[in-house]
Amino acid sequence: MRLQKHLIICFLFCSCFGFSQQASTSANVLEKAIQQKQELAQNSLVKNVSFDNIGPTIMSGRVVDLDVNPNNPTEFYVGYASGGVWHTINNGSTFEPILDTSNTQNVGDIAVDWKTRTIWVGTGENNSSRSSYAGIGILKSSDNGKTWVNVGLPDSHHIGRILINPNNPDEVVIGVTGHLYSPNKERGIYKTTDGGKTWKQNLFVDDVSGIIDVQYAPNNYNVMFASSWTKDRKAWNFNGSGNNSAIYKSTDAGNTWTKISTPKSGFPTGDGVGRIGLAVFNENIIYALHDSQFRRTSGNKEEDKKGLTKEDFKTMTIESFLNLEDKKLNGFLKTNGFQEKYRAENVKQMVRSGNVKPIDLAKYLENANTMLFDTPVIGAEVYKSIDGGKTWQKTHENYIDDLYYSYGYYFGEIRVDLQNKDGIYIMGVPILKSKDGGKTFASISKENVHADHQALWVNPEKSGHLINGNDGGLNMSYDDGESWEKLNVTSVGQFYAINVDNETPYNVYGGLQDNGVWVGAHNAGVNKRWQQSGQNPWESIMGGDGMHIQIDSRNSNIVYTGYQFGNYFRINRETKAQKYIQPKHELGENPYRFNWQTPILLSPHNQDILYLGGNKLMRSMNQGDDWTAISNDLTNGGKAGNVAYGTLTTISESPFQFGLIYTGSDDGLIHVTKNAGGSWENISNELPKDLWVTRVIASQHKKERVYVTLNGYRWDNFSVYVYMSDDYGNTWKNISSNIPLSPVNVIKEDPKNENILYVGTDNGAYVSFNKGEKWDVFSKGLPSVAIHDLVIQPKANDLLLGTHGRSIYKTNIKHLQKMSASKMNQSIVLFDVEDVKHSLRWGSSFSAWSKVFEPSIDINFYANKTGEQTIKILSENNSELNVIKVNAEKGFNTIEYDLTISEKAQKSLMKENTSVKINKAENGKYYLPKGEYGVRIGSEKSIIQIK
Numbered sequence: 001m002r003l004q005k006h007l008i009i010c011f012l013f014c015s016c017f018g019f020s021q022q023a024s025t026s027a028n029v030l031e032k033a034i035q036q037k038q039e040l041a042q043n044s045l046v047k048n049v050s051f052d053n054i055g056p057t058i059m060s061g062r063v064v065d066l067d068v069n070p071n072n073p074t075e076f077y078v079g080y081a082s083g084g085v086w087h088t089i090n091n092g093s094t095f096e097p098i099l100d101t102s103n104t105q106n107v108g109d110i111a112v113d114w115k116t117r118t119i120w121v122g123t124g125e126n127n128s129s130r131s132s133y134a135g136i137g138i139l140k141s142s143d144n145g146k147t148w149v150n151v152g153l154p155d156s157h158h159i160g161r162i163l164i165n166p167n168n169p170d171e172v173v174i175g176v177t178g179h180l181y182s183p184n185k186e187r188g189i190y191k192t193t194d195g196g197k198t199w200k201q202n203l204f205v206d207d208v209s210g211i212i213d214v215q216y217a218p219n220n221y222n223v224m225f226a227s228s229w230t231k232d233r234k235a236w237n238f239n240g241s242g243n244n245s246a247i248y249k250s251t252d253a254g255n256t257w258t259k260i261s262t263p264k265s266g267f268p269t270g271d272g273v274g275r276i277g278l279a280v281f282n283e284n285i286i287y288a289l290h291d292s293q294f295r296r297t298s299g300n301k302e303e304d305k306k307g308l309t310k311e312d313f314k315t316m317t318i319e320s321f322l323n324l325e326d327k328k329l330n331g332f333l334k335t336n337g338f339q340e341k342y343r344a345e346n347v348k349q350m351v352r353s354g355n356v357k358p359i360d361l362a363k364y365l366e367n368a369n370t371m372l373f374d375t376p377v378i379g380a381e382v383y384k385s386i387d388g389g390k391t392w393q394k395t396h397e398n399y400i401d402d403l404y405y406s407y408g409y410y411f412g413e414i415r416v417d418l419q420n421k422d423g424i425y426i427m428g429v430p431i432l433k434s435k436d437g438g439k440t441f442a443s444i445s446k447e448n449v450h451a452d453h454q455a456l457w458v459n460p461e462k463s464g465h466l467i468n469g470n471d472g473g474l475n476m477s478y479d480d481g482e483s484w485e486k487l488n489v490t491s492v493g494q495f496y497a498i499n500v501d502n503e504t505p506y507n508v509y510g511g512l513q514d515n516g517v518w519v520g521a522h523n524a525g526v527n528k529r530w531q532q533s534g535q536n537p538w539e540s541i542m543g544g545d546g547m548h549i550q551i552d553s554r555n556s557n558i559v560y561t562g563y564q565f566g567n568y569f570r571i572n573r574e575t576k577a578q579k580y581i582q583p584k585h586e587l588g589e590n591p592y593r594f595n596w597q598t599p600i601l602l603s604p605h606n607q608d609i610l611y612l613g614g615n616k617l618m619r620s621m622n623q624g625d626d627w628t629a630i631s632n633d634l635t636n637g638g639k640a641g642n643v644a645y646g647t648l649t650t651i652s653e654s655p656f657q658f659g660l661i662y663t664g665s666d667d668g669l670i671h672v673t674k675n676a677g678g679s680w681e682n683i684s685n686e687l688p689k690d691l692w693v694t695r696v697i698a699s700q701h702k703k704e705r706v707y708v709t710l711n712g713y714r715w716d717n718f719s720v721y722v723y724m725s726d727d728y729g730n731t732w733k734n735i736s737s738n739i740p741l742s743p744v745n746v747i748k749e750d751p752k753n754e755n756i757l758y759v760g761t762d763n764g765a766y767v768s769f770n771k772g773e774k775w776d777v778f779s780k781g782l783p784s785v786a787i788h789d790l791v792i793q794p795k796a797n798d799l800l801l802g803t804h805g806r807s808i809y810k811t812n813i814k815h816l817q818k819m820s821a822s823k824m825n826q827s828i829v830l831f832d833v834e835d836v837k838h839s840l841r842w843g844s845s846f847s848a849w850s851k852v853f854e855p856s857i858d859i860n861f862y863a864n865k866t867g868e869q870t871i872k873i874l875s876e877n878n879s880e881l882n883v884i885k886v887n888a889e890k891g892f893n894t895i896e897y898d899l900t901i902s903e904k905a906q907k908s909l910m911k912e913n914t915s916v917k918i919n920k921a922e923n924g925k926y927y928l929p930k931g932e933y934g935v936r937i938g939s940e941k942s943i944i945q946i947k
Contacts, residue, residue: 037777050894059516063078079110085097093489103150104135106786118169160211161214175211218281223249225286266391275290280416288382290382309332313361347587419461428453451472495512516545548561560624616630635669649693709746722739722744745789760789831942845922860893870885879908
């Protein structure tokens with residue numbers, strides 16, 4: 001019956017078993033899910049449980065767009081890929097988030113009509129990376145983000161560009177990129193003339209080709225240029241070019257369009273045309289930055305080779321291999337990271353015996369990621385038209401190397417200086433500028449600027465004034481990129497994974513998208529004080545794309561972490577020593593496949609034992625020094641493509657038994673071993689197929705229990721998949737219950753209350769008090785942002801949320817942990833009040849220039865119905881010292897009490913205890929002196945200790 005119920009649910013949401021999960025979720029279903037979440041938030045038992053953002057801010061997150069006030073460039077808006085929209089009025093010294101009241105933080109493009117102060121946000125990032133999240137259409141605000149209205153295109157998913165007519169704010173043209181992982185019709189060029197009430201699709205190329213960029217000629221909104229982009233992304237492959245990638249032109253403000261990148265035009269055409277960025281100087285001069293996926297031709301000149309390359313071994317004969325100089329062969333083996341046991345003498349012996357062929361040395365180094373980087377594409381190239389797009393000519397003779405490598409699909413932005421027709425800027429890794437119309441380029445990246453560049457504003461009135469948006473936040477320059485200031489003051493970190501140690505105060509560790517791995521104290525303040533001390537409270541311990549972190553519970557200086565595709569290290573933070581510990585396959589075997597987010601796990605039974613998941617499960621008994629594969633391939637075997645696939649994504653070992661281990665893969669398989677890898681069983685046959693297993697968690701409370709979450713994001717399937725088994729995965733129960741549609745990234749079991757579960761999805765965090773039969777959503781202080789990881793610090797009873805766009809949030813859950821079914825039925829449950837340390841500073845200030853210090857404590861209680869409640873503060877003799885009437889809501893409530901009493905109560909208290917003297921504070925208030933006091937709500941009573 002359990003799975004029968006699930007089948008019905010899956011059928012209704014078009015996300016069922018077999019291959020049906022490949023159908024993308026429809027827009028109307030997603031709109032209902034948004035409404036469901038809003039209703040859930042209004043009635044949630046935890047809607048008053050407040051979350052605090054603990055940062056960090058220093059490394060920031062990916063910027064996608066900027067919009068600057070043309071009359072006052074110290075005011076501007078910044079759009080972050082998954083971190084919302086932020087507003088500054090002081091040139092970036094501080095920012096305020098303005099998208100928090102909306103139903104998404106995923107941004108593709110922003111546009112502002114500065115005359116009416118109307119803000120348009122195209123939701124859904126315009127990139128096509130692994131973490132480019134879909135949006136919910138077009139949002140519009142006329143009150144600086146206090147409220148937002150969705151004005152359409154809900155099935156667009158990703159928005160390329162928004163253009164507002166400067167003379168008519170109701171006329172808007174939008175380039176829609178469309179779905180990332182599936183075909184759809186709602187893409188192309190859309191236009192509204194009534195402020196978004198109605199839309200007309202004026203250009204549709206095909207259901208896999210969207211519009212990535214649209215620009216209009218300054219001073220003439222009628223003349224527009226747009227670029228279409230044909231792409232196909234799967235979990236195992238990305239193809240970012242196609243026959244329908246092209247440039248279009250409109251001369252009637254986007255009503256009609258003509259393809260202008262024809263074979264006769266001089267602009268590339270055909271299957272190798274990739275992403276195209278546009279910059280328009282005037283009606284005649286247009287620049288295009290093209291990510292050419294056409295293959296490079298071999299040069300005529302033989303390059304002097306400094307040594308062997310892997311390509312040499314692909315065609316090398318056995319005889320030629322055996323005749324290689326040992327020194328030369330050893331140089332290749334050492335340089336390319338072959339294990340120590342593979343040196344010239346023994347490798348040659350392996351070839352002589354026939355166990356290994358020369359080509360195996362090349363295969364040893366190849367996986368989906370290296371194959372992607374090895375692809376000899378042309379890459380970035382700049383074209384220019386001086387006749388309004390009729391003809392195009394490449395501006396440079398040579399390749400623009402070391403800008404795109406093989407992932408130009410991630411960049412593709414170009415800008416022109418409106419004061420200089422030959423001044424252009426192209427963005428990739430790094431950012432380049434040209435002052436001769438693209439003939440030559442120079443880098444303007446500096447030591448405090450992140451490498452990956454996504455957005456740029458060039459001041460049309462002041463030469464050299466630039467604002468740059470990159471994967472590491474914002475930078476500003478006033479000297480044309482010769483020097484930059486960093487403007488990273490917003491909490492927009494894109495975390496993949498977080499963890500905590502057991503220090504006091506405990507530290508929080510996190511791996512971020514393109515910003516490495518960082519660590520900081522959980523109570524470190526989010527402010528600029530560090531600029532004076534010279535030491536930010538957060539410390540970088542690893543570069544690249546930061547991944548999972550494990551901390552040795554015996555010595556928190558020993559940390560295991562790394563970057564994408566399984567490149568892990570053992571770090572001693574005290575000595576700064578690092579050792580590379582990625583497991584290596586044997587020469588002659590197929591290379592291991594490592595996921596972008598390769599999972600690692602320290603055994604809860606022995607902190608010398610480390611697990612790491614490739615396509616097989618690896619185990620080290622000595623902290624990563626040596627590895628053994630303790631399984632065969634635990635995936636479906638991978639698929640041909642340029643993205644690593646058929647890899648393990650999650651590992652969990654039961655705290656009840658060493659060697660009771662679960663694994664999950666990106667292609668939907670879940671396995672269990674009960675004998676430390678001696679044998680494995682596939683336990684996923686009853687579950688939906690082919691979905692990404694985001695978590696498999698062995699229970700801390702019951703040996704036989706295990707939890708699983710699956711994710712259909714890479715099929716554009718946003719259904720909720722959460723399961724529990726009480727028999728090692730032999731049978732499964734669907735516990736997704738009332739969670740609104742959104743892909744699930746993580747599930748966590750409460751360490752102290754087995755009935756409590758926490759879940760993180762692509763747009764929020766949820767809690768269940770009854771093992772998933774019903775879920776409540778967290779919302780106070782928490783925007784609708786992707787939650788990638790959850791961790792609970794057991795001593796502090798803190799729940800931390802690692803978000804992919806808004807850094808890390810924290811709340812204390814000790815009151816939640818105390819709830820049970822019987823307590824839920826009580827009219828009031830009053831929780832313990834924290835002890836307070838008395839201070840003579842209460843109600844006073846340090847000087848005439850400082851604020852009065854006013855203390856407060858939180859009184860926390862649970863009410864099983866909404867209504868007025870009376871909180872009484874009592875003396876030891878039960879005299880009333882203060883009475884607070886509150887409108888309690890059903891669920892958890894927090895009331896702030898400022899520790900004051902009335903003058904009448906002050907006199908009464910001094911009569912009760914003649915040794916106590918209570919003076920009026922500077923602010924005219926009376927505060928409780930040291931002592932023990934009661935807090936009463938109805939029949940429930942707690943104690944306040946003031947020491």
